[in-house]
Amino acid sequence: MLYLVRMDVTPPRDMDPEEFARIKAREKDYALALQRDGRWRHIWRVVGEYSNYSIFDVAGNDELHRILQDLPLFPYMRIAVTPLATHPSDLAAQ
Numbered sequence: 001m002l003y004l005v006r007m008d009v010t011p012p013r014d015m016d017p018e019e020f021a022r023i024k025a026r027e028k029d030y031a032l033a034l035q036r037d038g039r040w041r042h043i044w045r046v047v048g049e050y051s052n053y054s055i056f057d058v059a060g061n062d063e064l065h066r067i068l069q070d071l072p073l074f075p076y077m078r079i080a081v082t083p084l085a086t087h088p089s090d091l092a093a094q
């Protein structure tokens with residue numbers, strides 16, 4: 001199943017910048033591993049915001065929830081998930 005996910009990151013004001021840099025490095029490693037295995041299909045920065053839009057291709061809600069919950073930045077994120085279905089006018093679906 002495909003999901004559009006928006007992640008909005010709010011770094012804690014009082015966190016040591018070096019600690020936050022370490023969390024971001026772990027986040028990047030985690031995201032790259034999921035991109036390499038094909039489950040995190042795309043990630044785009046939202047212009048002017050500390051946010052991204054991502055496309056995930058996973059078995060279903062439970063797998064996506066586990067992936068999102070294990071994000072190192074999860075405690076500092078608001079996440080919105082939109083499940084995607086095939087559009088009848090999609091050329092690829094003809």
Ligand SMILES: O=C(O)CC1=CCC(=O)O1
Binds near residue numbers: 009027031051
């Ligand atoms: O910077 C972000 O948008 C949060 C994030 C998700 C994966 C990653 O590497 O950073």
